[in-house]
Amino acid sequence: MQDNKRSDRIPWLCKLHDILRRDVASGQHVVLACSALKKAYRDILIQGKDDAPLQCDQSGKGEKPVEVKLLVVHLTGSFDIISGRLLRRKDHFMPPELLQSQFDTLETPSAPENFIQINVDKNLSEIIATIMETLK
Structure with missing residues (x-):
């Protein structure tokens, strides 16, 4: 399967x-x-x-x-934080019960991949600023 x-x-x-x-x-x-x-x-x-x-x-x-x-932008966060955000979404295509399988499947980027890792605890403007700075 x-x-x-x-x-x-x-x-x-x-x-x-x-x-x-x-x-x-x-x-x-x-x-x-x-x-x-x-x-x-x-x-x-x-x-x-x-x-x-x-x-x-x-x-x-x-x-x-x-x-x-x-450039892979790998957004990281704890299961609890991401689960909480997913539960607050309305009419979203992804059912919350699939989240654990996403965490289980994830292969975190590593060298030699071109990536940055950003924690989702940051606010959106901080995340965007980090990405833009990396791209310069």
């Missing part, structure tokens, strides 16, 4: 990679918000996927996928 979940995500991650690659190639700065909880998912966003049954769109046959430069 776990492999099916992973393979179900590959086309979606490839599509996101292709959008990132297209927008960056046209000179745009791009922000993508998604829960790429596993390193393998983040790798697909950056490099595309050349060994997947469904390959990311490639500009030419036989070429390696184009790598996208990506």
Whole structure:
């Protein structure tokens, strides 16, 4: 079942990679918000996927996928804080009972990934300022 979940995500991650690659190639700065909880998912966003049954769109046959430069902003917080925030959301797509599985699945970014880690205890303006400072 776990492999099916992973393979179900590959086309979606490839599509996101292709959008990132297209927008960056046209000179745009791009922000993508998604829960790429596993390193393998983040790798697909950056490099595309050349060994997947469904390959990311490639500009030419036989070429390696184009790598996208990506800064992962890893927002961290305790289960209690995030659970409390999730419970206060109205009409949100994610049921609170799935949160534990998200924590269990998470593979925290580590070197050599390009990432910063920010605690969600900070207010939104502090989080944005930290991200912007890192991007300079």
